Amino acid sequence: MTVTLKDVATLAGVSVKTVSNVVNGYAFVKPENRRRVEEALAATGYRPNVGARNLRRGRTGFLALMVPELSIPYFGELAGLVITAAQKRGWSVLIEQTQGTRSRERETLSSLGPHLVDGALVHPEALEAADFPSPGEIPLVMLGEHAVDVPIDHVAIDNVLAAQTAVSHLASLGRTRIAAIGRNPARGTSSQRLAGYRTALSLAGLSYSDALVAPAEKWHRSVGAAAMRSLLALDSPPDAVFCFNDLLAIGALRAVAELGLRVPEDVAIVGFDNNEESAFSLPALTTIAPDKTALAEAAIDLVHRRITGDKTLPAQDIQTPFALEIRESTKGR
Amino acid sequence: MTVTLKDVATLAGVSVKTVSNVVNGYAFVKPENRRRVEEALAATGYRPNVGARNLRRGRTGFLALMVPELSIPYFGELAGLVITAAQKRGWSVLIEQTQGTRSRERETLSSLGPHLVDGALVHPEALEAADFPSPGEIPLVMLGEHAVDVPIDHVAIDNVLAAQTAVSHLASLGRTRIAAIGRNPARGTSSQRLAGYRTALSLAGLSYSDALVAPAEKWHRSVGAAAMRSLLALDSPPDAVFCFNDLLAIGALRAVAELGLRVPEDVAIVGFDNNEESAFSLPALTTIAPDKTALAEAAIDLVHRRITGDKTLPAQDIQTPFALEIRESTKGR
């Protein structure tokens, strides 16, 4: 059924190795033989057995990408870009979902044997430093949040600065009661965005109040809506809200609308991630737009360098650019 | 570096095969030996080399999933469910993106050697019957649109009936000028939804007009907005629109709002796919909700059956359920 090198060799009347040499572009093959092998290859429709080749070469041709959930737009978009970037370098991408739970993240990480994949890009949500494998197992690149004291390659935008940029924008509009949605002590990303939020407040001469910072276990739309409702129920409700991601912001938009208030007139809203849908919400969402393509490319670059090159390079920490995308949700007077 | 069966065998003082037997749960191993092997396994932290195992077994443990783009919410959500369903059966999923172009789809399909993956789920957009590989190459299951005369397993909802359901709902609200957005002769899905649209119109005693059916090359939000603008510019604009997917509908919502009209009062809108975001748009979108979980499970089931079981089974054609999810975009009076 399946065509192997041997079949091709028999047909061409040469040895298996010569066929292998032709397939792999080895220079010294007599033109006559090369021609015959190529004909035989074409005639049989030979395709190398990737598994066997990789067994021999010690490579698999696969990368793993670990994310919480593909159905979350940010991860769907990111995964798409990662796959595209990986493909350019000849890798196929295997996707593992963790639902953002620490146990599934650990499990996934430890299941990534060196035989299964050549390297992995991981976007942890709840992992702690202790969970990381002894360095040198397989090349690992971390995306997003930086789990501090782990010497592992890492690519992300400057979350603190980005959050600060978002909140400063709100302050520059003259808003004085600026709330935040998304506090979650278990997640590093949350702390960083919170830090940026506080910096921006103090730069603007505004005081920080715990009451204006709504927690959010999961950063989903429904949670954003609930958080917004409770903020608007405060005695002195906010006139602006910084949501730690776009999904929370989309939920917040809905909560505001349901109460008959207007965005941005009554409450201005800024999100984070620039999901594609955020350009089409009503009103369209002002948001922090990380350069996801740059992120994906940088991550693939890093893992590529690790795999093919110097494994002793110290851990890299790469920051990719972001921009503030100003849209209707903060544009009105 | 890496631990192999041989290392474990040496440590436990038995043969490689005995270790293999323990690892694979072979019944006849002396308790004493089993214990020692298990200790050695634990001590060395042995992990099977998947590539080698599969080379021997003739399996790879991978499935491919071919979709146009992960950044499209429907495919992100579907891919997530497929991965989850596959994982339950011990498969890892490899994702290939085609951007919905016929050339990339053909390329992907032909690159799926039997060595790379055990089977594939493909969601074609532009493929034609001739592009399909000779049956029997690798188990293939088609998702979505049915490319007619190809004897390949297929899972989808009844697109015609679903479209008809959506449009009948609009008609039942008393709407008489019901438009459609998404015509695209190159896509089978489009023809099916168009057919359902026409059936519903005639069932409701409404006449069909080409002018009310807007084309859409890509089913993206911006295209939906543009299409809606042109429909609203007609001499007698529609009072309801059936969009062939939710993204088009989200775009349409925006176009309506920008013209100062209201949904559903002036124009009722129905989408298709039930993307998560559609429950949170303003207004929330009435839409056809395919049971994506059932779809994913059925597809994995089918490919599983093909791989492990009877390869000569005639091609299956499975329909999974859908529901009409009624929300704000059609709910007003």
Next chain:
DNA sequence: GGTACTTTTTACATCGTTGGAACAACGTTG
């Protein structure tokens, strides 16, 4: 103690490929 049978272990070949060494063929050179 021998025979027949079952349980347990091992040696060996094998999956499809590639690296390396050995070998063959060839033309060049002294």
Next chain:
DNA sequence: CAACGTTGTTCCAACGATGTAAAAAGTACC
């Protein structure tokens, strides 16, 4: 024409696992 370097080809082992079959060990029975 012997020695040599260059090209081109083949043979063999190896990657890490498992299937097969045969050998070894154990058990039961007469």
